[in-house]
Amino acid sequence: MTELAFHNSATRRREIFAPLDPQHVRLYVCGPTVYDLAHLGNARPVVVFDVLTRLLRRRYPRVTYVRNITDVDDKINARAQESGEPISAITARTTADFHRDMASLGCLPPDEEPRATDNIDRMVALIERLIANGHAYAAEGHVLFSVSSYLGYGALSGRSTEEMLAGARVEVAPYKREPGDFVLWKPSTDGLPGWDSPWGRGRPGWHIECSAMSWRYLGTEFDIHGGGHDLLFPHHENELAQSVCAFPGSRFAKYWLHNGMLLVDGEKMSKSLGNFRTVRDILERGAWAGEAFRLLLLKTHYRAALDYTVERLDEARAELDDFYALLARDLPAPEEDDALVAEMAEWALEPLADDLNTPLAITRLRDLRTLENVATVGGSATNLLSRIGRTWQPGSGQAAAALRAAAGVLGLLGTDPQAWRQGGAADDTAAIEAAIAARLAARRAKDWAEADRIRAALAAQGVVLEDGPGGTTWRRA
RNA sequence: GGCCCGAUGGCAGAGUGGUGAUGCAGCGGACUGCAAAUCCGCGUACGUCGGUUCAAUUCCGGCUCGGGCCUCCA
Numbered sequence: 154m155t156e157l158a159f160h161n162s163a164t165r166r167r168e169i170f171a172p173l174d175p176q177h178v179r180l181y182v183c184g185p186t187v188y189d190l191a192h193l194g195n196a197r198p199v200v201v202f203d204v205l206t207r208l209l210r211r212r213y214p215r216v217t218y219v220r221n222i223t224d225v226d227d228k229i230n231a232r233a234q235e236s237g238e239p240i241s242a243i244t245a246r247t248t249a250d251f252h253r254d255m256a257s258l259g260c261l262p263p264d265e266e267p268r269a270t271d272n273i274d275r276m277v278a279l280i281e282r283l284i285a286n287g288h289a290y291a292a293e294g295h296v297l298f299s300v301s302s303y304l305g306y307g308a309l310s311g312r313s314t315e316e317m318l319a320g321a322r323v324e325v326a327p328y329k330r331e332p333g334d335f336v337l338w339k340p341s342t343d344g345l346p347g348w349d350s351p352w353g354r355g356r357p358g359w360h361i362e363c364s365a366m367s368w369r370y371l372g373t374e375f376d377i378h379g380g381g382h383d384l385l386f387p388h389h390e391n392e393l394a395q396s397v398c399a400f401p402g403s404r405f406a407k408y409w410l411h412n413g414m415l416l417v418d419g420e421k422m423s424k425s426l427g428n429f430r431t432v433r434d435i436l437e438r439g440a441w442a443g444e445a446f447r448l449l450l451l452k453t454h455y456r457a458a459l460d461y462t463v464e465r466l467d468e469a470r471a472e473l474d475d476f477y478a479l480l481a482r483d484l485p486a487p488e489e490d491d492a493l494v495a496e497m498a499e500w501a502l503e504p505l506a507d508d509l510n511t512p513l514a515i516t517r518l519r520d521l522r523t524l525e526n527v528a529t530v531g532g533s534a535t536n537l538l539s540r541i542g543r544t545w546q547p548g549s550g551q552a553a554a555a556l557r558a559a560a561g562v563l564g565l566l567g568t569d570p571q572a573w574r575q576g577g578a579a580d581d582t583a584a585i586e587a588a589i590a591a592r593l594a595a596r597r598a599k600d601w602a603e604a605d606r607i608r609a610a611l612a613a614q615g616v617v618l619e620d621g622p623g624g625t626t627w628r629r630a
Numbered sequence: 631g632g633c634c635c636g637a638u639g640g641c642a643g644a645g646u647g648g649u650g651a652u653g654c655a656g657c658g659g660a661c662u663g664c665a666a667a668u669c670c671g672c673g674u675a676c677g678u679c680g681g682u683u684c685a686a687u688u689c690c691g692g693c694u695c696g697g698g699c700c701u702c703c704a
Binding site: 165182183184185186191192194195196197198199201226227228310311312313359380381382383384385386387388411412413414415416419420421422423424425426452453454456457458460462464465468471472475478479504510512513515516517519520523526527529530531532533534535536540541596599601604605608617618619620621626 | 632633634635636641642643644645651652653654655660661662663664665666667668669670671696697698699700701702703704
């Protein structure tokens with residue numbers, strides 16, 4: 154099997170993946186701040202790292218995937234103040250919405266999903282270590298990380314302290330020793346969530362929670378840290394600084410993976426810009442929409458920017474229609490250990506080993522589709538086989554089985570094909586079948602006018618007929 | 631202003647130092663009573679100016695344009 158290689162943001166180059174413990178791969182991905190519905194941009198890392206995790210699971214005996222829930226944050230506080238809804242209600246509801254939306258996109262839950270508020274003691278312990286190690290200081294109820302105490306600061310995001318100050322947009326506050334120092338702990342007034350600590354009643358800064366939760370579930374060193382590219386600085390830079398300084402000699406994450414931004418009209422989709430569309434908006438388009446959006450995301454390499462349009466969503470849907478048309482056929486099922494099926498599936502997935510090249514893997518899925526169509530419906534795959542350098546002559550059902558297996562690793566094509574094609578209002582199924590039988594009778598009698606009239610009537614109610622060698626099948630448009 | 635990334639045919643999007651993926655749309659053919667589905671075939675591309683090379687879309691540099699980060703942000 155081809156060895157895995159990923160682009161490591163920390164070194165800005167492609168590196169062979171060698172886990173710290175080949176028996177147990179560990180990864181941490183930054184999760185949502187639960188104050189509002191997830192937007193399309195929020196969904197990208199969830200889908201991307203879902204595929205990565207599925208890939209790792211089929212190659213390593215054990216994988217632990219941790220993704221946090223940030224349920225203490227000033228944006229949540231602000232939302233509660235605006236709406237009057239209690240914080241706990243907002244975070245509980247938003248977390249449930251997030252789970253539902255991500256499941257609709259075919260994402261499996263992480264192994265651990267810690268909440269920040271359940272790990273305050275860990276954060277306090279971490280901050281105490283940082284103070285003891287001379288990397289943090291308390292001032293006016295705040296605790297700050299001293300950036301100048303850590304020589305490696307800026308290495309991850311590739312910027313020097315001078316460069317960061319050149320922008321001169323860092324917040325200057327009287328309690329800071331240096332402008333670049335960032336908050337680990339801050340005081341809370343009575344109306345705000347707070348926890349008792351050695352520095353008084355307060356709440357954690359944003360960055361410290363990920364350091365605390367990755368430490369708890371994965372230890373001081375683990376394999377992969379993922380997240381959106383916009384988190385590289387300052388969030389991940391600060392996380393790294395905190396963790397390495399709290400545990401001298403440790404390296405924190407070995408590989409840093411960052412997904413590119415999702416754009417709309419050429420601009421980053423974000424809540425602060427107000428140009429976002431929620432996942433829920435997409436899902437409301439129909440039962441097909443979740444998987445179509447997932448395919449849309451995976452048709453672009455994870456590190457590239459992706460411009461979202463509704464046309465692309467429709468295109469992804471049409472492509473899934475074609476895949477499901479094939480899978481809906483009554484095909485013979487190959488043996489469990491069919492060698493050709495395994496070989497074809499492995500070939501289709503091979504591109505994932507090269508920095509998660511999902512677009513190329515999807516191209517190979519299409520090739521498997523053509524091979525199955527040729528085997529089942531007829532035609533020639535000579536040029537296709539020559540292009541891919543293979544001599545496969547799969548029998549009916551073999552390429553389809555490989556397609557199913559390979560697509561499963563991408564989290565695609567898992568829907569029941571009949572449900573995909575004929576889902577929706579189910580109470581007219583008998584009437585449709587009856588109409589098809591009537592049309593068949595008309596065709597036998599060569600009454601083409603009547604046959605076409607029935608077909609047109611069905612089309613008017615959104616039902617498309619397909620006359621195949623095995624009889625007539627139908628789907629909803 | 632600083633740092634980073636990108637620029638491929640009508641659209642989307644891989645990849646490669648030399649015989650130019652793939653999908654959608656378009657065109658032609660096979661099949662079909664006619665369609666649909668399916669199969670086969672066709673066309674247009676590598677932002678720009680230089681450099682290296684026998685050979686560059688692919689490597690290097692300048693320029694232009696676009697995006698991201700530097701502040702909450704997936």
